Amino acid sequence: MQVKPIEQRDADYLMDDAHVTIRGLSKKFGDVVIYDNFDFDIPRNKITTVFGPNGCGKSTIINMIADLMPRDAGEILINGKPVRETRIGYVFQNYREALFPWLRAIDNIRYPLQFLNLSKAEQKQRVDKLVEYFGVKIDLNRYPYQMSGGQQQLVSIMRSLVVEPEVLFLDEPFSALDYEMTLMMRDQLQKVFMETKTTMVLVSHDLEEAIYLADWVLLLSRHPAQVADFVNFDLPRPRHADSVIDPHFVEVKASCLETFQREVRKG
Amino acid sequence: MQVKPIEQRDADYLMDDAHVTIRGLSKKFGDVVIYDNFDFDIPRNKITTVFGPNGCGKSTIINMIADLMPRDAGEILINGKPVRETRIGYVFQNYREALFPWLRAIDNIRYPLQFLNLSKAEQKQRVDKLVEYFGVKIDLNRYPYQMSGGQQQLVSIMRSLVVEPEVLFLDEPFSALDYEMTLMMRDQLQKVFMETKTTMVLVSHDLEEAIYLADWVLLLSRHPAQVADFVNFDLPRPRHADSVIDPHFVEVKASCLETFQREVRKG
Amino acid sequence: ADQVKVGVFPVSSSLPYFVAKERGYFADEGIETEAATLIGGPALLGGLISGQIDVAANLVTIEGMNGNILKPGVATYIAVNGQNAEWQMEQFVVGADHPAKSIADLKGAKILSAPGPANLAMAKAVLAANGLKEGDYQLDQVDMGQHVGALQAGTFDAGYTLEPAGMISVNLGATRLLEAGIISTYVLGDSSANTFAAGAALSGEFIEERPDVAERFAKAWARAVDDIQNDTESVRKHLIENTFTSAEIAPVIPMVNYQMVSDLSDDDLGNFQKFIDFAHQEGILKETVDVKGFLKEY
Amino acid sequence: MKIGTKFYPLFGVLGLVVVWYLGVLSEIVDPILLPSPGQTLAAIYNGMVGGELLFDFLRTIERTAYSILIASVIAIPLGIFLGSSENLYRSVEFVVDFFRSTPASALFPLFLVIFGVGDQTKILVASFGAALVILFNVAYGVMNARETRLLAAKVMGASRFRVLTDVMLMESMPQTFVGLRNGVSLALVIVIVAEMFIGSVDGLGYRVINAQMLFQMPDMYAAIFVSGALGYGFNLLFLTLEKRFVHWSGK
Amino acid sequence: MKIGTKFYPLFGVLGLVVVWYLGVLSEIVDPILLPSPGQTLAAIYNGMVGGELLFDFLRTIERTAYSILIASVIAIPLGIFLGSSENLYRSVEFVVDFFRSTPASALFPLFLVIFGVGDQTKILVASFGAALVILFNVAYGVMNARETRLLAAKVMGASRFRVLTDVMLMESMPQTFVGLRNGVSLALVIVIVAEMFIGSVDGLGYRVINAQMLFQMPDMYAAIFVSGALGYGFNLLFLTLEKRFVHWSGK
């Protein structure tokens, strides 16, 4: 797969049914230009994964979309509205620093509900439904530090989902987990996606993971960040351990790797 | 590939030209039996990678071989001699905590040489040779904290190689590095191996990495740790990015994954 | 020269030491003194008991006698300082705006006291002699350094204070003097009687082991006392460098009645004993002592 | 940790007592000046069981407790306020550090002038000293609040004020307790020094100085040891409180 | 950080001076008791330029420097020794903590008895206080040495002794500097209190008490402020040393 010049590729990643639209986005840190007049659309009800070299701006872009970081110029709309008027979810890489250790797991999950206009009963129902979705067997009355890393990240994901967000952002959500936990959590996330069809944007530094979970893989190059490729991966869900040796998977991976080696690493 | 009962598998992993021989090894932490009468041979001049679920005892075994941890019973010999009489190298996962931040990189590398009987000139020559091997372009007069993670781990590896160890142990040496760094460091390590043929034992929690680097992959199950499989992978070196889509690689990976899912995760 | 270690409390009561030192009287006797500045009786007495000093230039007599109870002879006085209505030291002052004209008028007042159990006991005794019972007033002990400030700030209505704080606060216009020499007046019953509240003490060890040095030391001391008695004005300058005294107050600061033990009259001895007995009666001294046993004439 | 380790501190205490006894027996120091451990223990016992020492002990506790209370009430909110803006904290940092470096005992005169000589001055000087320590720790705690938690709260829809109360306040708790522990030690020291030197009719400092004036050495050492024990006790108390209320700290 | 932030501390100082002036102008406190900032500054200037204050300042520096030197020489090796065996440290921990909690000023009498009445007592009490703080920090630094670095040295063939000198010693350095900074603050406080209350003929504490006795308020505040500045200066000095010698700390 050959990377086309920017102009021709537009059609590939500016789409009609975009959930998040990014137009003319610019961002500098000091003198370093991270984004320069960047346009991109994030598809609705899909998982878009973002893969790119360190420091290319993966976290920066989802932070700007989530309004956690100011942008220098440009417009970002979720469903045509500014972010402030949208419910979003965000899962941080470092769950240890994202959960509130002074609250029990269940209270961590409940925390964002107080900012919605919900009755106690509705709140309870939301949480119950979620717990059911995940088939959670762990004791949610424990404090985060009494749980394993995977359990904590699960709580973190539940906390972000309990508000029924329009878009869920995940910044390397599994990279602090060990291999087994990662495998389990990928499958949990996939299950949730299949049930809720929530639009998700997931940053990963593991190419295999990025492809495994994706409907679309966004490959970013750097200085400033550009779309090196935007690859569709349509292996039917649920995917499982064997998917990684499926020929289609291997092919997409090879193509991504090639792009990464050629376009991205040189940056 | 079917896993054979222990008795029948002996021949596979107890070999004639073993570099490290482990016999009747037992280790408990409190009431938890990690190893119980464990036998294993590590082949000479090969890279053996160890893969297994968290907490199965990967670090424990290499620590016991390296005499960093006492064993409850059993015998471990390197080249027929006890560890104390052998020069070994050890690369820790957490290079930040393994390097001495008060010494410049070059002094970190030189540090172990003072425990050998070498003249100043010989010491210098050793270091120079090593620097040449690695084609090091970084400034070794910097302090570790002034270097990137990859550079630090490189220094850590050089420090372990400078004594020309008989066996080099690496406990998840790249897992704290980012994707690009990891790719580069794998290739560096492979290069060193091809030049020196040093026997290496490398623990990895990334199956792809474990296979990519290995001549032999040791799959461990847990409670107590047992050899779930010991797989030969003989793709010629140097291996490179494309090797991971080589059919032989994919096949070995599929087999390992299957073993892992069936034998290991259940533990 | 013979070495003598002297503990010095840098207040005007130590004046003979500074005079003898600076006028070369010790040198004349072949004595070289080494001074250690020590604030307060406990430090001085501790020095005498442990043999770290040979002489305390100015040791409160009650404290010295207390030491003599624990270790007889440890503080043997060669000179004592008398204080009374004329030789002012302890006194009652009252806020400038306070209506009190005498100590008896201090009913209901908040009074500060010089610190330590002895001072507190004296203050209470004086108040009692003026018809004020405990509960008629509030009495707090306050470190000497704070007296002027506390009186100036009006935190207390009145104070049982010592020189030079008393004089400074009067000069500042913060207070008026109510009555001085009150121990003599109310405890000894005679406003002109000498209250020997402090003096120069030698350790028993010093006297026993180097009797000749002790004698020469006393001789030098006597010369200084003599100078002070006969030419009060010329000795005052020795206060400026050596004690908590500024050049402004040095010329006017009240003096105490410096006396060598050998010059004490029988009345003096009687008053001294009475003072010590009173301390015992107030519970400040565990036992009573015969003061004559701890005086040494040279 | 094995059960045996519980008893290790006893070795240390034993060692101290042995050294002390040797000092007394060898008469390196005059026995009048240094009483034996036995005499001191007896003085502690007599003083604490029905004696005056107990009363002084309680008075010192009372003063220290008031100081730390006042210090906390002022310094914790102020520390959160200052810590929530780095620029603001930088502005006052020098002044805070300067006063932290000023020996509290040198400040007695100033406080006497402002607050008078009563009990309140002792309490207030101690509060002042403790408040600076607490302030500084709370402000640092707030400034070092995990960025990620603040962002997490923000992204969930918490207002600036809610971020302050829900996250910053909680985040600063471990450091606040460090401040409280250092603060209470300092407050105790200042209270005792104040009782010793600015005049008082009770309290451990008074007992020390009084015993010293009367040259009752066993009583003096009794009071000194009780002071040490009190300091140790306060420290232990706050450690226990910390374990309870900041259960997540260090995990 | 922008250049402007360098000047933030000035705002704080300015605020302090303004409050002080207001206090003086409003005559809330008697002007005799609280001199104006200007008078105090003048007293500092006159005292430091050719006056006696400079001499006292230097004397206090000298005493504090000696104390911290003595404390370091004793506490650092001892701390390393104790810290290298956890059991050993546990044994003495209680005694160390106990004495750390004992107000150093309460120990004056004991030290007078043991070390005599000279200047050395002030220095030694201060050393004692500082040594406990340093000891405790060094021991913790050693005990918390990164396990991995110890293992790394061991696997490279370092003997137990070399591990101690090459790794533990270096590892404990950052914490040692924390101890030194706290220690020097404490030493300064004790030296000043000792100069105030044990008796001295020079030093800042003597200057404070002397000015107080003579009721020379500008001089007293001058001495107090110089004490504060000295404390701040010591702290800064050790921070600078730390940055230089423990360049890797916190990185």
Ligand SMILES: Nc1ncnc2c1ncn2[C@@H]1O[C@H](COP(=O)(O)OP(=O)(O)OP(=O)(O)O)[C@@H](O)[C@H]1O
């Ligand atoms: N607050 C900041 N101030 C200055 N530079 C920043 C800041 N945040 C990020 N950068 C820089 O901007 C670039 C993009 O950072 P970003 O965190 O988005 O990278 P990333 O793609 O998420 O990398 P990683 O894979 O390491 O998570 C990097 O070079 C980083 O150093």
Ligand SMILES: Nc1ncnc2c1ncn2[C@@H]1O[C@H](COP(=O)(O)OP(=O)(O)OP(=O)(O)O)[C@@H](O)[C@H]1O
């Ligand atoms: N010092 C110790 N004390 C008690 N238990 C220990 C200790 N070290 C390891 N263990 C336990 O022994 C088991 C094996 O530990 P080990 O570190 O060898 O696992 P590992 O295979 O290296 O795991 P990982 O993939 O997490 O590195 C684990 O269950 C661990 O909890």
Ligand SMILES: [Mg+2]
């Ligand atoms: Mg990132």
Ligand SMILES: [Mg+2]
């Ligand atoms: Mg491990």
